[in-house]
Amino acid sequence: xxxxxxxxxxxxxxxxxxxxxxxxxxxxxxxxxxxxxxxxxxxxxxxxxxxxxxxxxxxxxxxxxxxxxxxxxxxxxxxxxxxxxxxxxxxxxxxxxxxxxxxxxxxxxxxxxxxxxxxxxxxxxxxxxxxxxxxxxxxxxxxxxxxxxxxxxxxxxxxxxxxxxxxxxxxxxxxxxxxxxxxxxxxxxxxxxxx
Amino acid sequence: xxxxxxxxxxxxxxxxxxxxxxxxxxxxxxxxxxxxxxxxxxxxxxxxxxxxxxxxxxxxxxxxxxxxxxxxxxxxxxxxxxxxxxxxxxxxxxxxxxxxxxxxxxxxxxxxxxxxxxxxxxxxxxxxxxxxxxxxxxxxxxxxxxxxxxxxxxxxxxxxxxxxxxxxxxxxxxxxxxxxxxxxxxxxxxxxxxxxxxxxxxxxxxxxxxxxxxxxxxxxxxxxxxxxxxxxxxxxxxxxxxxxxxxxxxxxxxxxxxxxxxxxxxxxxxxxxxxxxxxxxxxxxxxxxxxxxxxxxxxxxxxxxxxxxxxxxxxxxxxxxxxxxxxxxxx
Numbered sequence: 001x002x003x004x005x006x007x008x009x010x011x012x013x014x015x016x017x018x019x020x021x022x023x024x025x026x027x028x029x030x031x032x033x034x035x036x037x038x039x040x041x042x043x044x045x046x047x048x049x050x051x052x053x054x055x056x057x058x059x060x061x062x063x064x065x066x067x068x069x070x071x072x073x074x075x076x077x078x079x080x081x082x083x084x085x086x087x088x089x090x091x092x093x094x095x096x097x098x099x100x101x102x103x104x105x106x107x108x109x110x111x112x113x114x115x116x117x118x119x120x121x122x123x124x125x126x127x128x129x130x131x132x133x134x135x136x137x138x139x140x141x142x143x144x145x146x147x148x149x150x151x152x153x154x155x156x157x158x159x160x161x162x163x164x165x166x167x168x169x170x171x172x173x174x175x176x177x178x179x180x181x182x183x184x185x186x187x188x189x190x191x192x193x194x195x
Numbered sequence: 196x197x198x199x200x201x202x203x204x205x206x207x208x209x210x211x212x213x214x215x216x217x218x219x220x221x222x223x224x225x226x227x228x229x230x231x232x233x234x235x236x237x238x239x240x241x242x243x244x245x246x247x248x249x250x251x252x253x254x255x256x257x258x259x260x261x262x263x264x265x266x267x268x269x270x271x272x273x274x275x276x277x278x279x280x281x282x283x284x285x286x287x288x289x290x291x292x293x294x295x296x297x298x299x300x301x302x303x304x305x306x307x308x309x310x311x312x313x314x315x316x317x318x319x320x321x322x323x324x325x326x327x328x329x330x331x332x333x334x335x336x337x338x339x340x341x342x343x344x345x346x347x348x349x350x351x352x353x354x355x356x357x358x359x360x361x362x363x364x365x366x367x368x369x370x371x372x373x374x375x376x377x378x379x380x381x382x383x384x385x386x387x388x389x390x391x392x393x394x395x396x397x398x399x400x401x402x403x404x405x406x407x408x409x410x411x412x413x414x415x416x417x418x419x420x421x422x423x424x425x426x427x428x429x430x431x432x433x434x435x436x437x438x439x440x441x442x443x444x445x446x447x448x449x450x451x452x453x454x455x456x457x458x459x460x461x462x463x464x465x466x467x468x469x470x471x472x473x474x475x476x477x478x479x480x481x482x483x484x485x486x487x488x489x490x491x492x493x494x495x496x497x498x499x500x501x502x503x504x505x506x507x508x509x510x511x512x513x514x515x516x517x518x519x520x521x522x523x524x525x526x
Contacts, residue, residue: 034415035396076276078305165417
């Protein structure tokens with residue numbers, strides 16, 4: 001059961017990790033994108049933090065929806081609609097009474113696939129969300145599951161997004177969206193473990 | 196990084212503000228957005244609205260083409276980053292006259308997703324929305340791995356044709372058919388001499404040595420298909436025209452519109468030299484363009500380079516649309 005307090009702590013932790021790693025995410029995005037994934041995510045997560053500041057008494061749906069709208073309206077690019085869709089789907093699922101991570105992440109992953117049209121192996125954030133969601137379902141999410149999923153994007157050939165224009169030259173680079181998703185789930189693990 | 200700006204974070208909001216205040220006769224900014232709509236509201240009455248947009252850094256695209264006879268609104272995203280759905284939605288609502296709104300999108304995953312979300316939002320308000328995804332860049336068409344060709348300078352010709360048709364009262368369905376008939380006839384290929392630097396990033400998107408060029412680059416420093424030493428203008432024309440010929444088989448019996456587009460840092464002087472060589476090369480193939488434009492239409496911040504667009508005018512009416520008078524900043 002995810003609570004409002006946990007969720008806000010989770011997203012604030014995610015925002016801090018993105019802020020700390022802004023330059024690193026921009027650097028990852030430079031050889032296979034346009035070098036702004038960190039800057040765009042910081043802009044969005046700063047808005048998420050601001051909107052969540054007065055949500056400590058809100059229900060889970062309100063928290064997810066506020067985060068989604070902040071991301072959709074502030075990030076732009078491909079990351080904005082993708083992360084925004086993920087949180088919007090979690091808002092919808094929580095409205096139907098789901099407060100467990102398993103159904104929430106399952107709904108988010110389905111939304112991500114629909115919005116971006118990517119499948120596992122395309123070198124996108126789906127390559128992190130898929131194994132992480134499976135691990136959550138099996139109650140086996142560990143830092144290693146997350147870091148291994150992120151690392152596995154390195155040898156992949158990008159088939160979606162701007163990196164796809166590089167073809168084989170995308171091999172050997174981590175996918176920036178996979179890395180930022182890794183921070184999301186690391187933040188989740190830390191927050192859930194602490195509470 | 197040496198640029199004329201204040202805080203890099205404010206570059207888009209300050210640019211939009213400067214643009215609308217400098218050109219109030221053409222543009223109005225929607226409050227709390229970076230969407231710019233046509234000032235001449237009377238010219239939009241009873242017509243389908245045309246909305247385009249994309250990341251900033253491509254000026255004069257897209258706001259430079261807002262005005263009577265062309266776009267109804269343009270939405271500016273952050274630099275090289277698609278605008279967000281709420282901003283696009285605001286523009287759609289602002290220009291809808293009850294006849295529907297047509298969106299002109301460039302084929303990048305971010306643009307397509309954000310415009311799609313805006314379309315979903317507008318449809319909830321019962322606004323009819325249709326769209327075309329422009330994918331004129333032939334540099335990447337052979338790759339197995341892409342999500343398709345990128346949308347680049349040829350998008351401006353799409354704006355022009357649809358703008359003229361919309362101004363003459365074409366319906367949403369007619370514009371949709373026109374856009375999809377025009378789409379496969381517009382093809383573009385580029386060469387870069389140097390890279391662009393996104394202000395918030397502070398360093399160039401790729402590195403080219405002083406004597407190197409890269410063929411096939413996109414408008415956000417996406418890599419191209421080949422890198423080599425700089426060559427004379429004639430050789431650049433031969434390479435780019437050769438690629439377009441391979442892709443579309445130039446035919447002396449056809450009528451073509453030509454767009455020679457500077458990528459930001461390439462002087463018009465060099466663009467005219469390139470045009471001189473291009474017109475010679477086309478003449479050798481028995482082709483005299485029916486329409487031609489040379490200048491900075493779809494730039495990539497301060498990237499040096501040129502893109503060449505050929506538009507095969509398979510319908511004679513399209514030439515009339517290109518020649519149709521407009522009132523915009525940049526056409």
